[in-house]
Amino acid sequence: MAGNKAVVYSKPGSVEVRNTDYPELVLKDGPGVNPLNVGRKCEHGVILKVVTTNICGSDQHMVRGRTTAPSGLILGHEITGEVIEVGRDVEFIKKGDLVSVPFNIACGRCRSCKERNTNVCLNVNPDRPGSAYGYVDMGGWVGGQSEYVMVPYADFQLLKFPDKEKAMEKILDLTMLSDIFPTGYHGAVSAGVRPGSTVYVAGAGPVGLAAAHSAQLLGAAVVIVGDLNAERLAQAKSFGCETVNLRENSDLAGQIDQILGLPEVDSAIDCVGFEAHGHGKAHGEAPATVLNSIMEVTRAGGSLGIPGLYVTGDPGAVDEDSKIGTLKIRFGLGWAKSHTFVTGQTPVMKYNRDLMMAILSGRAQIAKAVNATLISLDNAPQAYEDFDRGVSRKFVIDPHGLVK
Known part of the structure; x- marks a missing residue:
């Protein structure tokens, strides 16, 4: 079984890179996981090898101690990755696909999702509508500032890039589509x-x-x-x-x-x-x-x-x-x-496909606008410190060194 490393909130003002469990197609107990979500089977999900994952200002709120986030929470809701395992019930997403993951977790089955309000899905968080990866009070779905991550409801949620090679050429732009x-x-x-x-x-x-x-x-x-x-x-x-x-x-x-x-x-x-x-x-x-x-x-x-x-x-x-x-x-x-x-939360799926096309056509230059800055997973704690000091950079973590 492969290992996994992830960025973990440890205490106010501090994050660490720790060895953690390799993901499975089930939501296991852990820091921040809602008890009613423990054991939730996700045969509709996939395992991703994370290609890029970004540090967000919303993560900083937790790291500053401005929320009730528990110690040990694996961070990260801005995820782009390659599919390396698919669940039994996944029909259209295939191994090898390069995909963007909307930060909203959404089932695709409830009234909100059917009305395109994927930011307030009714089935993924027992406490209230809406959920996200690696975030406090969002149901406990494990974050993606890691080497590998599980993503549920893959057929509904994932945005597949049409040309993997061309996508990797613009990955610093495309990584911004998750949030x-x-x-x-x-x-x-x-x-x-x-x-x-x-x-x-x-x-x-x-x-x-x-x-x-x-x-x-x-x-x-x-x-x-x-x-x-x-x-x-x-x-x-x-x-x-x-x-x-x-x-x-x-x-x-x-x-x-x-x-x-x-x-x-x-x-x-x-x-x-x-x-x-x-x-x-x-x-x-x-x-x-x-x-x-x-x-x-x-x-x-x-x-x-x-x-x-x-x-x-x-x-x-x-x-x-x-x-x-x-x-x-x-x-x-x-x-x-x-x-x-x-x-409220942004319903990412309303916009991400159109914005993907704007990037691939050269119309949008979002990486340049936000000063995207590539770092390794091990450099994430320093990047959190720099971001907290107000540097004008959007830090993009490359866990496997895949970005040229």
Whole structure:
């Protein structure tokens, strides 16, 4: 039996690379696995040899100790791999296929899945709708920052690349299809971005950069990206975005006015989430800052896309309300301006095939936009530290050294 190595959350601020069990087509007991999911047979699943797997900002929330993630949880929900074993009930996916794995785990059978809301599948998480690999309170499906991983419901979920050789030539782009690119794109679509529109993207981390690139693909006339981190803003500027530095100047509307000639945009996208900080040099954590600021600067009748993560449990929050996801939001302002809000996990399968074609045709340059940076599995702990310090990189783990 082959071995397996994986990136494991050990304690707040720390991840380790550990030897772990080789996956089987069954969900076994382990850290974070819901007791009602233990022993769940997955003959509809496959075993993947992981080709690439990415570090996500959502992983960082857990690693910082800002969730109830248990020690020993195997991380990783952004997975691309080669099929090396198929379950008895798998009909269309074959050994040798190179596939992208949507981070949402979805059965394909329930009402939500049939309505294309694969982000809130009703059958994969006993606690609540929706699930993901290697994530707290998501049912306990084992993460993919590893050498090998099991993926259930393979025929329904997996996106097969049509030409394996050509896919490997663009693998740093295609690896973004599991989460970050569809998530950024969903934020832009949810915000109503269209040809000629003006867009504000809050946050220049990888998802914010993906949202900005997505807005460009959708035809936005001007994309403005705001952040407190000058290095990340420089990355946004590198592919044609306007930028506002909210550490140096806390007046967001005023900075937008200087760019557009009026202090508002047609659409706004929150790519920060619940660890948001206030603006200015003396900023501190203020989790409702981004939500309130995008309502302020979005025109009446505009839309807000909110792919940034918000949680129901945050033990490290700044106040008791925020610890249970209760934030002081100016909802009356949003109501008065007739804003449309779209929140929640991204239904990756709505977008990943189209975005794959945009990559393969050369239309989308997502790896360049997010500064994809290849690392080995053993270098993952250092990459987590670097990412936490705010470097402007999207770290892509290559567990087997397969990427040229």
